[in-house]
Ligand SMILES: Nc1ncnc2c1ncn2[C@@H]1O[C@H](COP(=O)(O)OP(=O)(O)OP(=O)(O)O)[C@@H](O)[C@H]1O
């Protein structure tokens with residue numbers, strides 16, 4: 101767990117006069133579960149948007165696996181193995197739950213216009229395998245019953261789960277999860293984090309996770325960053341973060 | 356052959372020609388979400404290319420093939436700047452593109468006669484057959500072309516690729532973040548849609564045998580839009596039926612004009628009826644007469660077995 105997989109250097113992104121991300125320098129170790137916490141509006145989502153290429157950083161550098169990725173288009177960053185979820189789910193509303201999963205898979209031979217005509221047999225086989233995989237993930241997040249429903253008909257929490265399930269189809273090296281357990285019932289929220297830990301162990305994935313459900317996050321994280329007003333104000337192992345005076349002041353409050 | 360029969364054949368040919376346009380707009384708008392309001396431009400490129408070649412004495416197959424590629428190429432080139440724009444701007448820019456192209460054909464007489472238009476010789480070299488037989492041959496060719504376009508469109512939309520373009524229509528940013536080079540897919544669909552419009556334009560010019568710039572006014576694009584919206588976006592069969600429906604209305608109005616005595620001009624009545632229908636559809640059945648078709652791939656079968664297992 102020593103190698104650095106993601107690194108930002110003096111990353112800055114502002115909206116008008118507001119520095120939503122202000123000179124952020126941080127590293128995420130490969131194969132870790134790294135948490136990112138902080139009050140509402142502290143810039144956590146903006147940081148993820150900047151890392152994943154949704155926003156171009158104004159200043160600073162981003163390295164993924166030692167390679168510069170700042171300024172790349174989002175799909176290029178995905179191709180390098182860095183995928184993300186959205187805090188507010190952005191599902192493909194009219195597509196079924198299963199299609200939402202399937203569309204997210206990596207390098208499908210049937211996703212190229214010429215192969216659609218020339219290699220039907222090959223992509224059909226791949227399609228079956230991927231459908232199995234998608235259904236297995238759906239079972240874990242308890243959505244397999246709804247596989248044929250349009251995503252627009254899911255409940256808020258179910259949408260959140262599908263947002264997470266979808267990104268698990270992408271065979272990433274690293275995932276940026278924006279509040280994966282928000283709006284999800286307590287048992288399932290726990291199960292999500294257990295699953296995250298299991299995936300980390302079995303598939304050597306790296307997770308960088310925003311979460312307000314601190315108790316669950318701290319149970320599973322290896323390292324935690326705390327953000328406030330666009331800056332990183334603390335970083336530490338999870339058990340120490342709750343004792344940090346500054347963090348208690350700005351975020352956790354007195355117990 | 357009796358006159359009514361000729362009339363029906365004539366209508367059938369037009370239905371076929373417009374159905375191809377409807378299928379092509381459906382790929383762009385219905386499935387990919389591209390609001391192309393310049394459909395007529397690519398139809399026009401197909402028609403003019405085919406007509407110029409026919410005047411040079413090329414056979415039909417050559418005319419229609421080159422027309423298809425020409426329209427596809429123009430579509431590809433036009434898409435490069437246009438697809439960088441947001442949806443509303445795309446609509447305006449494509450609309451303007453069609454008009455600009457039409458003015459070029461209108462003012463540059465050396466291309467194809469300018470405002471005078473050009474007559475199109477038949478590129479089918481069969482001599483001494485009666486007009487009815489010629490019509491049947493035309494009809495067969497038009498429907499063969501429609502069948503091919505329909506087959507291609509169905510194959511595209513019932514594939515992983517078809518799933519991706521629908522996803523792009525639903526949420527472009529999410530598709531990007533999930534690794535889709537959105538621009539590439541859009542440009543491909545725009546090119547394919549334009550090529551199909553070229554097929555349609557070529558068939559049209561060979562059927563009517565005379566084209567001029569007034570043939571290609573923006574109303575033609577709107578007619579195709581009506582077919583797609585009435586029939587049901589993202590349903591290929593639906594938009595073909597939309598083409599039948601809109602054509603029937605148009606023809607019906609013309610018959611009414613010739614044979615009935617009505618207090619309103621039936622031609623205007625037709626425009627009113629279609630307008631009212633569109634409003635009603637958008638209010639009460641925004642998905643059109645037919646719902647969006649499913650993505651039919653082997654995944655569906657895997658999923659249906661899954662139900663039994665759990
Ligand atoms: N697109 C935008 N345009 C303008 N301002 C924005 C935009 N996105 C975020 N902001 C502002 O940037 C700041 C940081 O927002 P961000 O969404 O990153 O917070 P967050 O830490 O994710 O909060 P939360 O925990 O509530 O999700 C906020 O003050 C917000 O108003």
Ligand SMILES: [Mg+2]
Nearest residue numbers: 144145146187
């Ligand atoms: Mg946030």
